[in-house]
Amino acid sequence: MRQPATQRITVLGATGSIGQSTLDVVARHPDRFEVFALTAHRQDDKLLEQVLRFSPQYAVIGDVEAAQRLRVALAEAGSRTEVLCGPEALEQVAAASDVDMVMAAIVGAAGLRPSLAAARAGKKVLLANKEALVLSGQIFMDAVAASGAVLLPIDSEHNAVFQALPAGYARAPGRAGVRRVLLTASGGPFRAAPIAELAAVTPEQACAHPNWVMGRKISVDSATMMNKGLEVIEAHWLFGVPAEMIEVVVHRQSVIHSMVEYVDGSVLAQLGNPDMRTPIAHAMAWPERIEAGVRSLDLFEIARLDFERPDFQRFPCLGLAFAALRAGGAAPAVLNAANEEAVAAFLDRRIAYLDIARVIEPCLERSAGVAVDSLDAVLAVDAQARDWASAQIQTLSR
Ligand code: NAD
Numbered sequence: 001m002r003q004p005a006t007q008r009i010t011v012l013g014a015t016g017s018i019g020q021s022t023l024d025v026v027a028r029h030p031d032r033f034e035v036f037a038l039t040a041h042r043q044d045d046k047l048l049e050q051v052l053r054f055s056p057q058y059a060v061i062g063d064v065e066a067a068q069r070l071r072v073a074l075a076e077a078g079s080r081t082e083v084l085c086g087p088e089a090l091e092q093v094a095a096a097s098d099v100d101m102v103m104a105a106i107v108g109a110a111g112l113r114p115s116l117a118a119a120r121a122g123k124k125v126l127l128a129n130k131e132a133l134v135l136s137g138q139i140f141m142d143a144v145a146a147s148g149a150v151l152l153p154i155d156s157e158h159n160a161v162f163q164a165l166p167a168g169y170a171r172a173p174g175r176a177g178v179r180r181v182l183l184t185a186s187g188g189p190f191r192a193a194p195i196a197e198l199a200a201v202t203p204e205q206a207c208a209h210p211n212w213v214m215g216r217k218i219s220v221d222s223a224t225m226m227n228k229g230l231e232v233i234e235a236h237w238l239f240g241v242p243a244e245m246i247e248v249v250v251h252r253q254s255v256i257h258s259m260v261e262y263v264d265g266s267v268l269a270q271l272g273n274p275d276m277r278t279p280i281a282h283a284m285a286w287p288e289r290i291e292a293g294v295r296s297l298d299l300f301e302i303a304r305l306d307f308e309r310p311d312f313q314r315f316p317c318l319g320l321a322f323a324a325l326r327a328g329g330a331a332p333a334v335l336n337a338a339n340e341e342a343v344a345a346f347l348d349r350r351i352a353y354l355d356i357a358r359v360i361e362p363c364l365e366r367s368a369g370v371a372v373d374s375l376d377a378v379l380a381v382d383a384q385a386r387d388w389a390s391a392q393i394q395t396l397s398r
């Protein structure tokens with residue numbers, strides 16, 4: 001029997017790193033959470049396992065053959081989960097009236113429509129898909145305001161900032177007396193590598209993050225610090241702060257997940273072991289707190305916390321992201337799309353690590369003056385930028 005207090009959750013991107021951590025938290029609290037739908041792009045074997053464990057009403061998968069395989073396997077196992085297929089189904093399970101909360105954990109621009117569908121339907125939206133805000137921050141935040149959706153950040157930095165802001169002030173930091181938002185960054189695997197070695201970096205090296213275990217795309221973004229750049233844009237939209245009020249602080253231990261400085265000189269930080277189950281559990285139970293399976297922070301073992309200014313020479317992608325935020329309009333969407341294409345090309349060994357920024361920069365220059373006032377316009381810009389990036393990748397890979 002469903003308890004009255006049970007929250008029904010749709011996990012978009014259930015087979016990914018964030019999706020799996022979310023299900024880990026769900027499994028610790030069967031009295032609180034019930035899975036309504038699980039979605040995956042291609043990995044039907046992994047999704048099958050999850051469906052058999054959590055018995056959702058719906059499972060959504062990207063392609064028709066995978067859906068058919070999944071249906072057969074589920075029927076054999078006696079499961080009653082209904083299998084749906086394709087992008088419309090993602091929006092359907094994100095907005096269904098039976099859903100209380102949606103974990104938006106699809107990677108990249110593919111997550112935009114379903115994340116937005118959850119926001120428009122007034123759900124409690126647990127937003128991991130930072131690209132949705134980078135691409136369409138204004139549209140997304142307008143949808144949240146119009147529907148009364150509750151938006152809770154999953155990205156560890158933004159979750160930390162949210163926790164360090166007074167209740168009710170998340171969208172009005174000015175009134176809360178905020179002077180600056182300090183986003184911490186680990187600096188990734190190449191923070192201290194000799195610059196000369198960066199030219200020969202392999203995908204394996206770029207994906208070997210010192211502190212966090214994550215999907216491949218975001219791991220490369222952490223290595224280039226584009227991840228922090230996207231997070232600067234994300235923070236701008238989530239908390240309504242201009243670029244000038246956001247500072248990036250390289251902090252290699254990843255123990256302080258971010259900070260808020262107030263006009264009286266106080267700086268509030270949120271600390272913890274680097275484990276995404278903390279922000280996930282925080283958002284899922286908010287405003288309560290629940291056990292997340294995360295180890296206690298041992299400050300004696302950590303012993304010291306270091307801070308450095310980011311090196312914009314070493315990490316040109318960070319500078320490109322600040323430039324895109326300041327330029328506004330289509331620039332952040334172009335930045336995101338060109339970066340996705342460049343990272344995919346790097347992971348496929350078609351371009352070198354240092355080429356990632358070289359793909360993005362000229363695309364950004366072409367974005368000046370392009371308007372993005374509707375979702376269709378955003379998607380058109382996204383497609384256009386991918387064409388620009390592909391041409392650039394071709395040139396560089398020759
Ligand atoms: P991942 O690659 O591990 O998982 C991505 C998920 O999205 C998978 O379930 C995959 O099946 C699904 N997916 C991929 N392409 C899709 C498509 N075209 N259509 C439908 N579904 C698709 O990624 P992740 O590391 O879990 O990251 C997910 C999101 O969370 C990203 O936006 C990332 O920036 C953000 N995030 C991740 C972390 C982390 O620690 N992993 C931290 C902060 C923010």
Ligand code: MG
Nearest residue numbers: 155156157231
């Ligand atoms: Mg983050």
